[in-house]
Amino acid sequence: QVQLQESGPGLVKPSETLSLTCTVSGASISSYYWTWIRQSPGKGLEWIGYMYYTGSGNYNPALKSRVTISVDTSKKQFSLKLSSVTAADTAVYYCAREGGGGGVFDYWSQGTLVTVSS
Amino acid sequence: EIVLTQSPDFQSVTPKEKVTITCRASQSIGSSLHWYQQKPDQSPKLLIKYASQSFSGVPSRFSGSGSGTDFTLTINSLEAEDAATYYCHQSSSLPQTFGQGTKVEIK
Numbered sequence: 001q002v003q004l005q006e007s008g009p010g011l012v013k014p015s016e017t018l019s020l021t022c023t024v025s026g027a028s029i030s031s032y033y034w035t036w037i038r039q040s041p042g043k044g045l046e047w048i049g050y051m052y053y054t055g056s057g058n059y060n061p062a063l064k065s066r067v068t069i070s071v072d073t074s075k076k077q078f079s080l081k082l083s084s085v086t087a088a089d090t091a092v093y094y095c096a097r098e099g100g101g102g103g104v105f106d107y108w109s110q111g112t113l114v115t116v117s118s
Numbered sequence: 119e120i121v122l123t124q125s126p127d128f129q130s131v132t133p134k135e136k137v138t139i140t141c142r143a144s145q146s147i148g149s150s151l152h153w154y155q156q157k158p159d160q161s162p163k164l165l166i167k168y169a170s171q172s173f174s175g176v177p178s179r180f181s182g183s184g185s186g187t188d189f190t191l192t193i194n195s196l197e198a199e200d201a202a203t204y205y206c207h208q209s210s211s212l213p214q215t216f217g218q219g220t221k222v223e224i225k
Contacts, residue, residue: 045162045205045216060213094161103209104152106173108161 002026004095004109012089012116018082022095022109025076029053033098034071034078035105040091050098051078085116120144122206124217132225137193139220141206146186150210153182153191156219157202165204166191198224 008020022034036048051057051069059067068081082089092113096105121144131137141151149169154162164173166182169189179194193200201224206217 044218045207047214047216058212062213103150103214104164104167105154105162105207106164106167108163111161 002097002107004097004107006093006095006109006112008112008114010113010115012085012114013118014086014116015084018080018085018089018093018114018116020080020093020095020112020114021077022079023075023077024097027097027099027107029071029073029076029078033057033102034069035096035098036069036080037094037096037105037108038091039094039111040088042088043091046091048080048082087116090114090116119213120147120208120211120215122208122215122217124204124206124220126220127218128221128223130223130225131196133198134195137196137200137222139191139204139222141184141189141191141217143187143189143208143210147208147210149185150208151182151184151189152207152209153180154205154207155200155202156205162205193222196222196224200224 003025005023012018030053033050035050049059053071066083071078092111094111095109097107099106123142151169153166156162170182181192183190203219203221205219
């Protein structure tokens, strides 16, 4: 079955770059859009952006200047980089597959808490 | 940005009761509205896609309806395992957005 597993540091210092990787199993990474979503108590669920393996994708305008999502087909992974983080970026980060006919997040990772603090 | 407003924010319900959650969009989104269930310390799980299509494996007591700006998630005959927070999500236009959530508690 489809499984997504994130990896990356749980603590990031202010002004540094948050980096997470999501490893995909049970699905072709070349056949779907891959998405990052975050959840914080203050802002609820927030879509960060999605990317296709060809490099076609889109980001939330609120984060666009700081976000990069990339797909590595050889490793069956996709990654999130969020630069210049502040405490407001503290959240549970999820990776997800956009499938189900498009525009639907049909499989999610378990989520990883990233805290921004010195 | 399309704003999704759910109501109510919280609902306390007895087992076997019917639950209705609504999601209103700030502009028309056709049927590009999806529902998720999130239990404590778990990731959201897809229940309903495109307003009324059940996702694979979802119990038949969950159903969705609506189009345009007004949508409804219905849980017929609530079970104890349905205690969770429910979110709507629109994929009609970018940025994709979510409702604020409706927490369903079992009495």
